[in-house]
Amino acid sequence: MNFVNRIVTKFTALSLLLLLTACANSQPVQDPLPSWTEGASKQRIMDFVHDVTTVGNADFVPANKRIATFDNDGTLWSEKPTYFQLMFILDRVRFMAADHPQWKTTQPFKAVLENDMATVKAAGARGMLELAMATHAGMTTEEFEIIVNDWLATARHPSTGQPFNAMVYQPMLELLDYLRANGFKVFIVSGGGLEFMRPWTEAVYGIPPDQVVGSSIETRYELRDGNPVLVRLPEMHFIDDKVTKPVAINRFIGQRPILAGGNSDGDFEMLKWTTSGKGKRLGLIVHHTDAVREWAYDRKSAEGRLARGLDEADENGWLLIDMANDWKVIFP
Amino acid sequence: MNFVNRIVTKFTALSLLLLLTACANSQPVQDPLPSWTEGASKQRIMDFVHDVTTVGNADFVPANKRIATFDNDGTLWSEKPTYFQLMFILDRVRFMAADHPQWKTTQPFKAVLENDMATVKAAGARGMLELAMATHAGMTTEEFEIIVNDWLATARHPSTGQPFNAMVYQPMLELLDYLRANGFKVFIVSGGGLEFMRPWTEAVYGIPPDQVVGSSIETRYELRDGNPVLVRLPEMHFIDDKVTKPVAINRFIGQRPILAGGNSDGDFEMLKWTTSGKGKRLGLIVHHTDAVREWAYDRKSAEGRLARGLDEADENGWLLIDMANDWKVIFP
Numbered sequence: 001m002n003f004v005n006r007i008v009t010k011f012t013a014l015s016l017l018l019l020l021t022a023c024a025n026s027q028p029v030q031d032p033l034p035s036w037t038e039g040a041s042k043q044r045i046m047d048f049v050h051d052v053t054t055v056g057n058a059d060f061v062p063a064n065k066r067i068a069t070f071d072n073d074g075t076l077w078s079e080k081p082t083y084f085q086l087m088f089i090l091d092r093v094r095f096m097a098a099d100h101p102q103w104k105t106t107q108p109f110k111a112v113l114e115n116d117m118a119t120v121k122a123a124g125a126r127g128m129l130e131l132a133m134a135t136h137a138g139m140t141t142e143e144f145e146i147i148v149n150d151w152l153a154t155a156r157h158p159s160t161g162q163p164f165n166a167m168v169y170q171p172m173l174e175l176l177d178y179l180r181a182n183g184f185k186v187f188i189v190s191g192g193g194l195e196f197m198r199p200w201t202e203a204v205y206g207i208p209p210d211q212v213v214g215s216s217i218e219t220r221y222e223l224r225d226g227n228p229v230l231v232r233l234p235e236m237h238f239i240d241d242k243v244t245k246p247v248a249i250n251r252f253i254g255q256r257p258i259l260a261g262g263n264s265d266g267d268f269e270m271l272k273w274t275t276s277g278k279g280k281r282l283g284l285i286v287h288h289t290d291a292v293r294e295w296a297y298d299r300k301s302a303e304g305r306l307a308r309g310l311d312e313a314d315e316n317g318w319l320l321i322d323m324a325n326d327w328k329v330i331f332p
Numbered sequence: 333m334n335f336v337n338r339i340v341t342k343f344t345a346l347s348l349l350l351l352l353t354a355c356a357n358s359q360p361v362q363d364p365l366p367s368w369t370e371g372a373s374k375q376r377i378m379d380f381v382h383d384v385t386t387v388g389n390a391d392f393v394p395a396n397k398r399i400a401t402f403d404n405d406g407t408l409w410s411e412k413p414t415y416f417q418l419m420f421i422l423d424r425v426r427f428m429a430a431d432h433p434q435w436k437t438t439q440p441f442k443a444v445l446e447n448d449m450a451t452v453k454a455a456g457a458r459g460m461l462e463l464a465m466a467t468h469a470g471m472t473t474e475e476f477e478i479i480v481n482d483w484l485a486t487a488r489h490p491s492t493g494q495p496f497n498a499m500v501y502q503p504m505l506e507l508l509d510y511l512r513a514n515g516f517k518v519f520i521v522s523g524g525g526l527e528f529m530r531p532w533t534e535a536v537y538g539i540p541p542d543q544v545v546g547s548s549i550e551t552r553y554e555l556r557d558g559n560p561v562l563v564r565l566p567e568m569h570f571i572d573d574k575v576t577k578p579v580a581i582n583r584f585i586g587q588r589p590i591l592a593g594g595n596s597d598g599d600f601e602m603l604k605w606t607t608s609g610k611g612k613r614l615g616l617i618v619h620h621t622d623a624v625r626e627w628a629y630d631r632k633s634a635e636g637r638l639a640r641g642l643d644e645a646d647e648n649g650w651l652l653i654d655m656a657n658d659w660k661v662i663f664p
Binding site: 026067129141185187194195198202208209210212216219220221225228230237243244246247250251252253254255269272273276 | 399449473517519526527530534540542543544548551552553559560562569575576578580582583584585586587601604605608664
């Protein structure tokens, strides 16, 4: 081989190397879950993802069947001192009160305006529904989206002073990214309102509107000045909680997830439905154990009550995530 | 520059070229819609896709807002001599008759078993609902999926002898692929049953189960021998037709489409909702004009009746696709 040929050969090899490197877009191996403490929880999640994504592995699952569903309140963002959507309702009642003078003398609105939370709570589910309908219905879907966005831009959490959608869990954001990077399609399946979540889930969680499943009210198509609108009606369409979470998963997603994450007994049936399927499955429960950095609560909490899930996690093989020990940081 | 340096320079340039070429994965320019006749319809579709996907263009739409929705019956597959789901219902009644001896003397089942289609039709919407519930409910969701798959594997269309899901429109398959290749997320929004479509839409249309919106019945979560199942109940949950198509789009997709395709007045409000949005939009109507290769029908048809859509297509700026002239081939 003469000198020129050796140069040519060398550069052809270099070309191939450059080509392979550039196209594989290879990067140094990074920890996909840096906010998770090294330990059994993190390892179990990573083992699961490895097992279902490795071609040839007995537990391999093709990408189009890698469905993951997550609850929202208490699983992806906080839910104390009460559900953030309830904070929104109370703010909206206060804001709308000027146009509804009768609320000053009508319960449960009167109690909201007087900041008498004991009476608000005493009004129960029926009172809550009344407050929800008064604040969530009567406008078009596009008007409601603006209302939610305006509230998120201005409202602040009472104890942290943060915007509510900044109170999301950094380790869970990493988990969502990690799953997507491994071919999972990630959905929210929440008791919260569909249209209360959709305006911001894509920016915050990377979850687009059509991958958000939740509770909903009825809407009606009508023409206004010849233009179609969808009007939000003061009537529940669907409550997405407990036994209806698998119903909603089937209706909206149409496949049984292979991974589900929740934090309360409202997620019990979603986890049961998910992990009872054939093949390798993973059920996760975020256990709120950190009174210093977030809140510590389970069996006796009005929000995110977790009792059966704690008692039956072991026999179902569900992974209890201990916020205090498994997460290095809570919020971004 | 000495000879060796010139060789090195030449091969470095070659490396870069190879690299750019390989990474762009460039291929000869192919016609994305080969089954569409060259002409105004094809051009309008391609202009629309060009305009909404070209960065810097006034009509540019980011990929996460490129939502396209299509009706199914008569838009993606045929609907003659009657809706294929009705053919399924009739076949199921015949198949299940041995276990339901009373059907021999009870209408509308008796008429189905006697192949007396006039009486079946005379039973109207109520009779149809009764037949639908008898054949679509009473089993688990997973059992129903097997039933649908078995039927599709064995049933044949009465005039073509083809499996029903082979009677899909090749030009529309190309359109779905073309849209996806341009970053669109493509959904079905059909009056047909959710769970009648989902078992096969991914294989045939490339549309996964969670991107199928349709009519549905109620389901109930229950445990059988400790294992959760979803049982299909003989009760309608939602009929996805006319004014409820935009309602379903909002509920399932959560964004207004920028492109919608239909073929009947059942799609009128979906097209209206889609094309009334801000920015560039496209509404398509498949007009069944080909009595030789498919069927020709519109204003007077029991299936896919199209009258208002024909009358108001122009003023709404909707593209009427003339099957006979715009499509070189109909079926794959």
